[in-house]
Amino acid sequence: MNDRVSRRRFVRLSGGAAAAASLGAPGLVRAAVDDTRLVARHVNVLIVGAGLSGLMAGRELQRRGVDSFLVLEASNRVGGRTLNMPIGGGHVVEVGGEWIGPGQDSIATLIDELGIGAFDAYYGGDTTYDIEGVISRGLLPDASFSELADFTKVAWQLDRLCKKMPVGEPWRMAGAAELDRMTLGDWLRQHASTSFTPSVFRLITRAVWSGYPERISLLWVLHYLRAAGGLLPVILNEGGAQEQRIVGGSQVISERMATDLGDRVLLGRPALRIEDHAPDRMRVVTPVETFTADRVIVAMAPSDTVRIDFAPALPKPRAELASGWARLPRLPLVKAALLYKTPFWRADGLNGAMQSDRGAVQLVFDNSPDDASMGVLSCFLSVVESPQFADRTTREEGLREELARYFGPKALDATGYVEKDWSTDPWSTGCITPLTPGILTAGGEHLRKPSGRIFWAGTESAKRWCGYMDGAISAGARAANEVHASLKA
Numbered sequence: 001m002n003d004r005v006s007r008r009r010f011v012r013l014s015g016g017a018a019a020a021a022s023l024g025a026p027g028l029v030r031a032a033v034d035d036t037r038l039v040a041r042h043v044n045v046l047i048v049g050a051g052l053s054g055l056m057a058g059r060e061l062q063r064r065g066v067d068s069f070l071v072l073e074a075s076n077r078v079g080g081r082t083l084n085m086p087i088g089g090g091h092v093v094e095v096g097g098e099w100i101g102p103g104q105d106s107i108a109t110l111i112d113e114l115g116i117g118a119f120d121a122y123y124g125g126d127t128t129y130d131i132e133g134v135i136s137r138g139l140l141p142d143a144s145f146s147e148l149a150d151f152t153k154v155a156w157q158l159d160r161l162c163k164k165m166p167v168g169e170p171w172r173m174a175g176a177a178e179l180d181r182m183t184l185g186d187w188l189r190q191h192a193s194t195s196f197t198p199s200v201f202r203l204i205t206r207a208v209w210s211g212y213p214e215r216i217s218l219l220w221v222l223h224y225l226r227a228a229g230g231l232l233p234v235i236l237n238e239g240g241a242q243e244q245r246i247v248g249g250s251q252v253i254s255e256r257m258a259t260d261l262g263d264r265v266l267l268g269r270p271a272l273r274i275e276d277h278a279p280d281r282m283r284v285v286t287p288v289e290t291f292t293a294d295r296v297i298v299a300m301a302p303s304d305t306v307r308i309d310f311a312p313a314l315p316k317p318r319a320e321l322a323s324g325w326a327r328l329p330r331l332p333l334v335k336a337a338l339l340y341k342t343p344f345w346r347a348d349g350l351n352g353a354m355q356s357d358r359g360a361v362q363l364v365f366d367n368s369p370d371d372a373s374m375g376v377l378s379c380f381l382s383v384v385e386s387p388q389f390a391d392r393t394t395r396e397e398g399l400r401e402e403l404a405r406y407f408g409p410k411a412l413d414a415t416g417y418v419e420k421d422w423s424t425d426p427w428s429t430g431c432i433t434p435l436t437p438g439i440l441t442a443g444g445e446h447l448r449k450p451s452g453r454i455f456w457a458g459t460e461s462a463k464r465w466c467g468y469m470d471g472a473i474s475a476g477a478r479a480a481n482e483v484h485a486s487l488k489a
């Protein structure tokens with residue numbers, strides 16, 4: 001804490017930060033900006049957001065010898081969209097970002113540097129599918145030869161199309177505007193010849209983008225797949241993005257980075273306003289202190305930046321990108337875990353994974369600890385699709401019953417329950433984004449194009465694995481390198 005802030009005043013200001021955290025802050029902007037008694041500190045670089053991306057930006061600045069920086073985090077913890085919850089026995093379960101897979105080199109390098117291990121997620125056994133109301137078990141869903149052949153053909157065509165895109169620059173793809181006017185649903189209508197194929201894509205878009213094919217821009221889907229290396233790396237469990245888990249839970253990555261950065265990470269400091277201050281300085285106002293800096297890195301989803309008051313206003317395409325992102329018709333996501341004495345489904349030849357195109361639960365995964373000393377089934381669901389699960393109590397009860405449909409009556413005997421409803425998080429507008437037509441071609445270039453002395457990080461700005469933890473890390477490093485180059489210049 002700055003020693004010019006008296007203890008009494010700190011208590012009052014911290015209360016302001018807490019209120020900002022619970023109220024979503026905008027009402028406090030004017031009062032904080034007008035409060036000329038707020039203490040100002042100057043650093044070379046201010047990083048706003050202590051998720052993986054912001055912390056990685058700090059780590060990279062430090063590696064490059066830039067020592068004068070601070071990371072401002074709105075909430076009272078680091079990690080953003082990664083969050084560990086204790087489940088007893090010294091174990092945690094992740095209720096945010098969790099899996100990593102081959103080709104995610106940024107996160108692989110980082111965890112190696114931090115001395116954090118990874119282990120294979122459990123997929124030994126049959127997967128359960130609930131497609132078009134039919135529950136089946138196996139390596140693939142129960143479908144006729146012609147249905148499987150149709151899906152394979154369409155998946156291959158989509159993959160081939162995405163490979164025509166320059167990685168990370170969808171707006172430069174030939175015919176980008178037209179591809180961004182279409183939805184994935186429009187494209188599927190032109191290419192699929194069974195109802196099974198759109199149903200499987202509905203399952204995929206619910207899981208990957210929290211939305212439906214009829215709403216999602218085709219260009220956005222292609223960009224996302226291209227950034228991951230194609231459709232298979234995204235949808236495969238083994239050999240794809242869901243292959244491995246982080247020892248100790250993914251939030252430890254942020255916690256370790258924050259420990260290394262020490263008192264440069266300030267919690268409870270929501271940036272309310274970012275403004276040009278002097279000819280060559282920026283000012284960042286929080287309810288606790290104000291800061292000035294030569295450069296600012298904003299490390300969060302575009303939709304989260306709409307809560308910050310920028311002065312002067314951001315370039316129109318960047319502002320519209322953020323507001324378009326914030327208005328997306330996404331399915332608000334709950335990630336919940338039911339705890340069991342044992343992973344009982346394994347003895348029945350099941351791997352605990354379930355995927356559905358229209359069931360109340362979108363996805364289930366076996367999230368048991370590596371030593372299988374207890375059983376954990378993690379579920380993804382949206383209360384918009386399942387209003388019967390609108391409150392936590394009915395949700396816990398209803399989930400047991402849903403899981404019993406897939407894994408038998410033993411699923412009713414859960415010994416515990418934890419969840420995170422991301423739609424109520426005051427600082428995150430969610431993770432997986434079903435970008436609607438028009439947004440990407442109108443403002444996509446501004447995803448990572450600096451706005452004056454403001455530089456953009458956050459997984460959404462990544463060229464590779466955007467939307468994933470890996471993308472958050474590479475985007476943080478990229479923004480730090482841009483800032484470093486700009487300071488030298």
Ligand SMILES: Cc1cc2nc3c(=O)[nH]c(=O)nc-3n(C[C@H](O)[C@H](O)[C@H](O)COP(=O)(O)OP(=O)(O)OC[C@H]3O[C@@H](n4cnc5c(N)ncnc54)[C@H](O)[C@@H]3O)c2cc1C
Nearest residue numbers: 049051052053074080081097098099271431458459468469
């Ligand atoms: C349920 C769920 C499941 C997921 N599953 C996976 C998975 O299995 N694998 C995978 O790779 N990825 C997964 N993800 C995505 C992954 O978690 C994110 O891509 C990644 O964590 C994003 O990191 P970030 O730093 O870019 O953004 P964030 O984590 O959102 O960090 C932004 C930070 O900025 C802070 N902030 C916001 N506003 C302000 C402000 N005004 N002032 C100061 N600070 C502010 C926020 O509190 C937050 O800490 C999942 C996400 C969710 C929610």
